[in-house]
Amino acid sequence: MRVRVHLFAGLRERLGAPEVDLEVRDGATVDDALAALGRRHEGLAGSRFTTALNRRYVERSAAIADGDELALIPPVSGG
Amino acid sequence: MIDIVSEPIDVATLVGQADGGSGGLVLFVGQVRASTGGRNVVRLEYEAYRAMALAELEKLAEEAARTFAISGIDIVHRVGTLAVGDIAVAIVVRAPHRAAAFDACRWAIDTLKRTVPIWKKEVFEDGSTWVGDRP
Numbered sequence: 001m002r003v004r005v006h007l008f009a010g011l012r013e014r015l016g017a018p019e020v021d022l023e024v025r026d027g028a029t030v031d032d033a034l035a036a037l038g039r040r041h042e043g044l045a046g047s048r049f050t051t052a053l054n055r056r057y058v059e060r061s062a063a064i065a066d067g068d069e070l071a072l073i074p075p076v077s078g079g
Numbered sequence: 080m081i082d083i084v085s086e087p088i089d090v091a092t093l094v095g096q097a098d099g100g101s102g103g104l105v106l107f108v109g110q111v112r113a114s115t116g117g118r119n120v121v122r123l124e125y126e127a128y129r130a131m132a133l134a135e136l137e138k139l140a141e142e143a144a145r146t147f148a149i150s151g152i153d154i155v156h157r158v159g160t161l162a163v164g165d166i167a168v169a170i171v172v173r174a175p176h177r178a179a180a181f182d183a184c185r186w187a188i189d190t191l192k193r194t195v196p197i198w199k200k201e202v203f204e205d206g207s208t209w210v211g212d213r214p
Contacts (some may be wrong), residue, residue: 006128008126008196009126009198009200009209010198010209010212011212040213052111052131052196055128055130055131055134056131056134065127071128071131072195073128073196074198074212075112075211076192076194076197076198076211077197077198077209077210077211078125078127078132078156078167078191078195078197078198078199079109079168079188079191079197
C-alpha cells in the first residue's frame with residue numbers, strides 16, 4: 001500500500017522534497033514507514049521529529065492504512 | 080476566528096469585531112524581534128502544515144473555551160517571509176472578567192508554541208537556522 005509522507009522545515013530541506021511517496025506492506029506501522037524512508041534518505045538519521053497521521057499526532061506504533069497522509073513534525077517554533 | 084494567513088495581520092480589525100460587550104479583552108501580539116542571541120535578524124521565514132495547524136488551533140480554542148471563563152478567542156498566525164517588526168501571531172481573548180482573559184491568552188500562546196505545526200527559520204546576516212531544529 002502507498003503512504004504519502006509530508007516533510008517540513010529543516011527536515012524538508014535535508015531530504016530535499018516536501019513530499020515523498022512510500023510503498024509499505026499491509027499492516028505496516030508508522031515505524032515501518034520511517035524505516036523505509038530512512039533507507040532512502042540518509043538525512044533522516046539523527047533528526048528529531050514527532051509524527052502525525054492524517055493530521056493528528058500519533059505514536060510510532062500506529063497502523064497505517066492505504067492512502068494515509070503521514071507527516072514528520074520537527075520541533076515546532078510558531079509564535 | 081481561527082486562521083493562518085499569508086497577508087499582514089490587521090490587529091485593529093481583530094480587536095474591533097463586535098462582540099456584544101464582553102467586559103475584558105486581552106490582546107497578545109507576537110512580532111519579529113530585531114536580534115536573537117546577539118545576532119541581527121534579517122527576516123523570518125514561517126512555514127505551516129496548514130491543514131493540521133488549523134485543526135490544532137481549533138482544538139486549542141475549544142480547550143481554552145472549556146478551561147477558562149471566557150466568551151471568545153481568536154487566533155491568527157501569519158506564514159511566509161516576515162521582516163523585523165512584522166506581526167507573526169495575534170491572539171484576542173474576550174471574557175466577562177480580566178483574570179480569565181489574561182490567563183487564557185497566556186495559556187493559548189504557550190500552548191500554540193508547543194503544539195501547532197508551524198516553523199520559523201531565522202535568517203541572519205551571516206546564515207540561517209530553523210528554530211529548535213538540531214539535526
